[in-house]
Amino acid sequence: MRPHEYDTDVAIIGYGPTGVAAANALGALGVTAVAFERETDIYRRARAVTVNDWTMRLFQSVGLDETVKADMDPTVALRWITYDGTELLHIPFPPGKLGHATSYAIYQPALEQSLRDGAARHGDKVRVRYGVEVTGVDQDAAGVTVNTRDLATGETATLRARYALACHGGEVRTRERLGISLVGSTVDVRWVVVDGKVKRWWPSRHILTFWSDKERPVVDIALGRDNHRWEFPLRPEETDADFATQESLWPLLESVGVSREDIDIHGHAFYSHHVRSADSWRLGERVFLLGDAAHLMPPWAGSGMQSGIRDAFNIAWKLAGVLEGTLPLSILDSYEAERRPNVDFYTEVSVQLGRVITQQLTEEEQAALAAQSDELPPLLWPPFYVAGWFTGPASPDSAVGKMIPQPRAATVNGLIGRLDDLLGDGFAVLGDGVDPTAVLSPDEKAAWDAVGARYLTVRQADQGTEGPDEIVDIDGTLLAWLREYDARVVVVRPDRFVAAADPSGLAVPA
Known part of the structure; x- marks a missing residue:
């Protein structure tokens, strides 16, 4: 060849x-x-x-x-x-x-x-x-x-x-x-992970639970289907051999209130964190x-x-x-x-x-x-990038670098679905109540044309549509999000992150 x-x-x-x-x-x-x-x-x-x-x-x-x-x-x-x-x-x-x-x-x-x-x-x-x-x-x-x-x-x-x-x-x-x-480090603690098949429900099984403790903290989490998972750290004096059998695992499970009547153990393994x-x-x-x-x-x-x-x-x-x-x-x-x-x-x-x-x-x-208990923890923050293929800074007060919401939306002929399914799999230029092509310069539009972008006006659910290249934000979440960032027009990448927004420029990223 x-x-x-x-x-x-x-x-x-x-x-x-x-x-x-x-x-x-x-x-x-x-x-x-x-x-x-x-x-x-x-x-x-x-x-x-x-x-x-x-x-x-x-x-x-x-x-x-x-x-x-x-x-x-x-x-x-x-x-x-x-x-x-x-x-x-x-x-x-x-x-x-x-x-x-x-x-x-x-x-x-x-x-x-x-x-x-x-x-x-x-x-x-x-x-x-x-x-x-x-x-x-x-x-x-x-x-x-x-x-x-x-x-x-x-x-x-x-x-x-x-x-x-x-x-x-x-x-x-x-x-x-x-x-x-x-390059990095490995935490000097060994963990035993126990998986079980659920036989009966126990209180609050469906809530992801961390048992906080200096010696034996535990991850206690429902998995999909009828599976459940626990993760226990080994103490300094313990080794894998101390938990080689299912029988040796029961004292760990019983310490968090789980009995033989609740589950059948179907496997366990040992891990280190990196x-x-x-x-x-x-x-x-x-x-x-x-x-x-x-x-x-x-x-x-x-x-x-x-x-x-x-x-x-x-x-x-x-x-x-x-x-x-x-x-x-x-x-x-x-x-x-x-x-x-x-x-x-x-x-x-x-x-x-x-x-x-x-x-x-x-x-x-x-x-x-x-x-901070009433604040959204970082684990649940909406997706964002701090740098990359973007025009303008991906800053906290900009739509650039952030993933747009996905509301229920509708086409001009009344087809209702999730936004992504209606947008297709390429680039999309979205205007808040405005035809985005009227905001783009000729050079900007030519550049987005070259990557196959669609141009869509986003309407509120209480408005009518005026032309074929429009979409209706039924839930109102996308339009509210755009207005939060003072963005009238945004360019959305195939992965639904904003590549450009009118406050910082609508050119194709360099």
Whole structure:
């Protein structure tokens, strides 16, 4: 094969939640992909426990939100309590503004199966090679050569792609072969994670609970379907061997009020928490690191797996634009510029939640936390980016860099649905009661025309429509949001983040 011939557009190394998210995102955009996965089946132990409305909106963009919800339950609240029953903090989850519930309890194996089934819809555009490990990745100015070995037969092969996404998670051998090192620290505490099948309901089982204690803090969380999860730290004198059997786990469960009549234990495992990140999330020009291959965080914010999924969708629409020639090659630089600060934000939230759970807060910090009990905690803040492919600053008082709400909306002929489903999967220029093309300069419109943008006037539900290029905000949340930021016209990217707004300029980002 000559160097400039390709077997596929994108090679995906690893087919866990990040890799399969990338396959779905790329396939939906018409980008061909081949994924390589060492294992022949889904890892059957649940690890991640939640997804929120941002992640669900991503699943919606590939037509899988209703499918994955079938194995999920909305999370209604979060609380911190002590073993004597004292409630330190209780946070009801507010209604979601992104078109979905704020948070969902998941069962990860079921979620991954739904995502794999979703990727299979794309037929030969998205192919998966199970039982195959990647032994090397060589790149040049024109593309990437992926070297592989079939673990069953020993047969070796090569594949030529334009780009490669490293989604191999914590797989050490792949990391070493790619020359990736994760810099940071590992918390010097071992945790045992216990999963159970629910036999009967116990009080407040549906509330995500953190048992706060300096010696034995516990994560107590309902998973999707009829599963439940507890995470217990081992004390300094304890080892994995002390909890090798199910019988040895019952005293831990009984300490938080769970009995043999409540659940059947169906598995347990041991983990350590990491705070680590790669120096760069890009190797050369054509290989990108995603998910746990790029960053690791403690589990307290429920954002580890979700961050990998968001990485995948972020790079996918940018690669699609570059490959079809509508977006400049330089947009790929914005992947890490956008995603790293966001991952750092959730990592810090996770670390601070861990301090609350393990009762490491000072008296002053505890008082400050109690004083903020009526405020929306950072864990539930709407999605935002602080830098990246934007025109103008992504500042707190600007719509730029923030994800728009998703109300119920209607077309001019009365078709009612969620906003994203009516907008389509590309760029959209939205005007608050005004035709956005009348606000754009000729050069600005020509530039947005080049990326295939739609132009829509957004009307209030108590107004009529006047032309075909209009949409009605039935709930009023989008228009209220635009007015909060004094934005009359905004340009919305395929991922529903605002790329530009009239207060700071409507040019295509440089």
